[in-house]
Amino acid sequence: MSSAQDPFYIVKEEIQESIDKLLSTFHQWEQTSAGSSEQVHLTKELLASSESIEWQVDELDKTIDVAARDPSWYGINDIELDKRRRWTSNARAQVGSMKKAVVAGKQSNGTSTSNLSGMRRELLRLPDSDQKERSNAYNARDNDDFISSESDRQLLLMRQQDEELDELSASVVRIGDVGLTIHDELLAHEKILSELDTEMDSTSNRLDFVQKKIGMVMKKASTKGQMMMICFLIVLFIVLFVLVFLT
Numbered sequence: 001m002s003s004a005q006d007p008f009y010i011v012k013e014e015i016q017e018s019i020d021k022l023l024s025t026f027h028q029w030e031q032t033s034a035g036s037s038e039q040v041h042l043t044k045e046l047l048a049s050s051e052s053i054e055w056q057v058d059e060l061d062k063t064i065d066v067a068a069r070d071p072s073w074y075g076i077n078d079i080e081l082d083k084r085r086r087w088t089s090n091a092r093a094q095v096g097s098m099k100k101a102v103v104a105g106k107q108s109n110g111t112s113t114s115n116l117s118g119m120r121r122e123l124l125r126l127p128d129s130d131q132k133e134r135s136n137a138y139n140a141r142d143n144d145d146f147i148s149s150e151s152d153r154q155l156l157l158m159r160q161q162d163e164e165l166d167e168l169s170a171s172v173v174r175i176g177d178v179g180l181t182i183h184d185e186l187l188a189h190e191k192i193l194s195e196l197d198t199e200m201d202s203t204s205n206r207l208d209f210v211q212k213k214i215g216m217v218m219k220k221a222s223t224k225g226q227m228m229m230i231c232f233l234i235v236l237f238i239v240l241f242v243l244v245f246l247t
Helices: 007-031 037-069 080-107 113-125 127-220 223-245
Strands: none
Touching: 007 037, 007 080, 037 080
């Protein structure tokens, strides 16, 4: 299980945010005048927050004890368990130091500056190891997010490629259909040309036959008959010319 999905790290981050807020309030409490109403209000807030955080850390410790009974079932090892126990111990010590300083200040309202400074140094020193753990947790979460985003990007690219391939396939099908249509039209035109050639051959044969018949008639006819035929043809030509061009 990744750190971003582990319930321990989710609760740990929430507790750490509460501790950071508590530390900020503690610094504000240090700068207020002793015995003032603001310090009294901050004292109550610090004590209540400290008790709440301590309870949360105790509950987190209980979950660590449960996981320690069968670490392999929870996907962790002894090193991870020790690291979690160190964090809860540091968090408890950090909150306890602030609570101790607040209680001492509440009781005496005269805690020396040196004592407060020593406590402050202790508070600032305690989170060092935890800061490294938080950084590791954040890095693990960033890595998981990066892997997830890369996976999403790859899926998106594959989907886009599939869509482009589908479009290309559809274009190929359309081109194939157009090619088949052109092929059918060419076959139809070829058939028409073949029929036209056949008709022209038939017409040419008939014309040759007619010309031969006319030649035979012309040979058998007398000169007078030929002249009459020529006159008849001239008249027929004139009549056809008038009918075609003058009407």
